[in-house]
Amino acid sequence: MITITINGKKIKLNKPVTILEAARKSGIHIPTLCDHPMLEPFGGCRLCLVEIEKMPKLQASCTQQVTDGMVVWTETEKVVEARRAMLEFLLVNHPLDCPYCDKAGECDLQDNTMKYGPAIGRFKEGKRKHPECYDDPIIVTNMERCILCSRCIRMCSDVQGADAITITNRGNKSYVEPFSGGRFDCEYCGNCITVCPVGSLMSRLHKHTYRPWYIEKEVETICSFCGVGCSFVAQIRGDSIVRVETRPDLGLNKGLLCVKGRFGFDYTVSSARLKSPLIERNGGLKQTTWAEALSHAAGKLKEVKEKYGPAAIGAIASGLCTNEDNYALQRLMRSVIGANNIDSTTGFFYGPAQRFFEDIFGQGATLNPMQGITNSDGVFVIGADPSAVTPVLGLQVRAASRKGIPVVTVGHMSGLKRFATCSLNPDAFSEPALLNMLISGLMKKRPVCGENIFFEDIIKKFMLSTSDNISDACGLGKSDIDKAVDELNLMTNPAILIGRQVVQRSDASVLLLQLSVLIYLLNGRIYLISELPNDQGLVDMGCQPDTLPGGRPVFSDSMRKRYEDSYGAEIPSAQGMRLMEMIQAAHEGKLKALYVMGENLLLNLPDTGYVKEALLKLELLVVQDTLMNETAELAHVVLPACSWPEAEGSYTNFEGRMQHVKKAVHGEAMEGWKIISEIAKIIGVDWDFLTVVDILAELTKVSPVHKGITYSEMDSGNCLWPYNGEPLRDIAKDFVLPDTKLIKREKCSGRSYLSADQQLFHSGTIGRNSSALNLLMPASYARIGSALNEKLSVKTGDTASISSGVKSAELDVIIDPDIKGMMVFVPNTAADKGALSFMKWSMNKDFKNPALDGNEIEISKLRSKAEEVAA
């Protein structure tokens, strides 16, 4: 126990900390500039100097550790004089342009100068000049205001791990800049902007449009971009979000954000926003009234149900919508329509992966708290680059790596390249062979432990059936494999991160079983990389054809009864159609009506040509969405729903944490759940949701895991699965051993395959409507590696033609030396050139999701950039 005295106040501490920390803990304010709670101490600005008895010199409290019996004074005359001196120094080269600077009003330098600073400047010699820089589309730099606290640099290198900016030069000639000097070319997380104490690094997006004191309202809410579920404060003026800000103590992201969360929110005011209902008339969509639109949709649904039966109707839910919206949609399907035909694109990866692991390890096995990653002793990543699709989750992996925790990655992951202790980049689609080698290598060092006989039995069979000689089957050398096995063998409780590519393929069940074996051997914790803000919510709300809210199987009579009683309607016991089955059924004319909520099927489903044909055959296509899109263009009725900041609700993130999404601005549209309620009422059902509180109340009543949840509990940040309820333990169907014979492929090397690019700067559906994000990345391109380019010999910016069995188009090429082999990566943001639109698919027989592997693609050079400019 250490006792120190600060300003006469006795403070007891368990462990040595800095004086600054000790003071903060006991509510004593010491001014700082270079210190920041998210960063390591630096000790550069010297504003935090304090007087310590028995020490002749003032000491920087941010770096000085306390010792027992220390007596500290933080505001003596000597200290105040020193602070005035430091501020005077800082203003020597400062332009004093506060009236023009956006930071005024929330500037640490301004505030401290107000408090301690000299009232007049004695510096008469010329100041350093460094013009404000507008070379970057997002970040403006003003290096005349910079106080060289290096907070941005430390954020960029030590926390974000992007290492995109640096201090150039030395001494009083130094300044902060990206490598190019102008454009940042970074991950655009903007976390440097968060920590800049002055007006040196600012967002260009709202430059000179506001002053901090113009902010009328601040709302703490949850980001709408991915399944991490970061918290931030939306700052509102009038009916729009001016900017979003974070705080180091806020949410599970603890002050960090990614490019999408920080800059992408302007999709909510994009020109594509739907404001009034539309109805199809004479081959075109026309504006109409809510009354007409709703009664048309309801009437048609009723008609189809009566004419073809409930099974001819399907609904598509969405991971972009809240739990409340999704709950309402499944309730409409189950209790009003009377069918289990409800699914979403979450069923392409997240849902089946979770189901598979839960069948083996029990319900909730994939729901683990995020900080477990940095607290683990190893990380294994496969199937997606978390630092691109769920960037703040990616930061956890980087932080783990920085702590010296071994990180093994499988597949092309540029964002983790410098952080992986071992990056395995096997040939296209050879992951099963690779995993087999890892498992057998590991089993030699670490035999099975006998804990789960049932599963170990499977492991043994599995090992027998796949003992082919595959040593050269994945294009990696033996030493790579051995190294990976050694790294894995260091782990006793690692975090296993799994992304979508593992499941969107024909041999998905083999891969998942292999991963289960690995997890079992390593005693790993599973993290599913959730790309949408409410993937888990969809599962939990029963938006799957085989489960009811709370993850209860629909086939179980006893469980179904609970819902039937509550809904006052009978729910069919048979599993409904999955998404691609619905599309096939529509194509075959068996599905007649489709209710699509918050999903753009013509962007996010493969072979869009086929999907379009299917949709055109429907008698009724209702699209409820916030943004106009390709699917809505085909609809018979378009119902404009409130966008993310316009309505109350909740999202459930990949950890199973329910978080409160708050209404921040007023919108012209109608809440999603309310639209559904209105339709239900018109169809003639007693349906009494007046607010989201009513929906949550019903959910907590019917779903055994969601017991007793309230929004205020969500606000406390502790609303974690299984909440106060009971997870499902022993109802699992018999685990069916997938056919583990490795799918023999013809050798893939030498051919080009198409894959959807993992985008940091976009998230298809909503991101492509953000003008900020669109500044950072072209909507479409083909990214290729050097090996393929040896055949093609193009340069970045040249145009190539690509064509698959179902589609051809022209795309600009980006050369990325990190890409191995012949893969072609195309983003899925532009509908007419989205990666998925080129892809053929086959139905995965185990999961009934589209398998997208083996999409061979022809790519050839069309013309060079120079030719284009000339033309």
Add this chain to the structure above:
Amino acid sequence: MNILLKHIEYPESTELKGYCESGGYKALSKALDMKPSDIVDEVRRSGLRGRGGAGFPAGMKWTIASMDPKKPKYLICNADEGEPGTFKDKPILEKNPHLLIEGMAISAYAIGAEYGYIYLRGEYPEAKEILEKAIIDSYAAGYLGDNILGKGFKFHLFVYFGAGAYICGEETAMIESLQGKRGQPRIKPPFPVNEGFLAKPTVINNVETFANIPYLVEVGAYAYMKIGTPESPGPKLFSVSGSVNKPGVYELPMGTTLREIIYEHCGGIKDGKKLKAVIPGGVSTPIMTADTLDCPMDFVNLPKYGSMLGSGGLIVFDETADLRKVCLRITEFFEHESCGKCTPCREGVGWLSSILKRMCSGEGKPEDVELLLEISKNILGKCFCALGDGAAIVVQGFVNNFRPEMEGRAGAQA
């Protein structure tokens, strides 16, 4: 006095053969027969203080580092000699490289270091070639390598060539620089002896400090302490420049007076002029007036005369020197070399130099000198490392000792 520069007088002093013929590498073989802890004890007992400027007892550093259990340990030689007026390490580096190698090998053995770096300033390209050749020769002769002199002791030595940054002479900045970082000092503690290069225990000593080791080990602490003064034992290299008849590097016992150095060894002031001032230990030590000639040059006595021993680089000014310009030049040096990490040094020193520049170009104002004093006071004691503080005390020294001249009232001509 001829200990540190002894070998230089022999022909081919840079060659291994020449060095050995004049008695080189005997101490190493003696040391390898001793217990490492005995060597550390001997160095501690000798009272040897670091020759890089701060005068920290070498034995103390070695003791702490040798007791730290972390491995491997590193030994770094500070050969960044960047302090203007200082060129005392140069003769060792260029003419007697094996003395340094031998000193380092013994030190490494004593503290248990397996790897050593010589951080050599980028302005000494000749020394680089000489050192690199000497290292190759030492490997070949078994004075470096995995099994030194067949005694199972492993020590590898590398030359790391700096690139022009005075601050890298500061030991933690030097470690940063070695690790491929901008040379900005680190927060202490942890000190390098516990967490230095790659966070491993690291001892950093000056070239001259290492050069003392072979002799110390050869004769033992008791004999060693007979040289110099009780508080500052041993021989010291003084580099003398400026207005003396015979500038150069002199090896003299610690505590030799200024007068003796200037008038006996350096042949007095050039052209029979009058002595005006002396900077005793490189430009970061305060300037002294001509009436301090009886000051003994050592760690204890110089502070009594308002200055410091520093690196032992004397700069002698005669009556014609324009001290205001000298003060400007020194301040500009510090401005140029400030790493930029802390506010007072980065901004304050630049401010000092811009005022001095104005003063020197005839645009001085009466209040300038007071302002200089106040800015210096505001810098002093508030910097992250000793560089900024050095700039402040130097300006204070000029103003306090030569105020009329600084004010422009009594110029050099007066």
Add this chain to the structure above:
Amino acid sequence: MIVKQRAYEAKEALLMPALYAAQREHGWMSPEAMKSVARALDLPPATVKGFATFYDMFRKKPVGKHVIQLCTNVTCILSGSEDLLSMLSDKFGIAPNETTTDGRFSLVAMECIGACGTAPAMIVNTDFYENLTKESIFSILENYK
């Protein structure tokens, strides 16, 4: 660009020698030079730039064939190096840190180069010259074509 890692034991200690090698090859710290170092050592380019620009001896712009580095610190100016500097400036028609139009010489004013005992002094490329005089300096430079 090849830097012998073994020669420096620790990977971290490779950046400085790698930059020297790149400077020899490219003549100055051009963006390409820094990028090539970044690629070779698997470091972020911005980190390389921050490092390179901290140290004086990595050139921030292209230099001439021969670089005259004249010391202008205390002892050297006491011995007249400022006059030498302005003579060189006049003769070549360039200010310090500039390069002659024919690309033959660049002129750099240096901080102390450790030759105070034999001041004034300069380094031309890597050759050391001491006790310079107005006469000797030009005849020395004659040797650099």
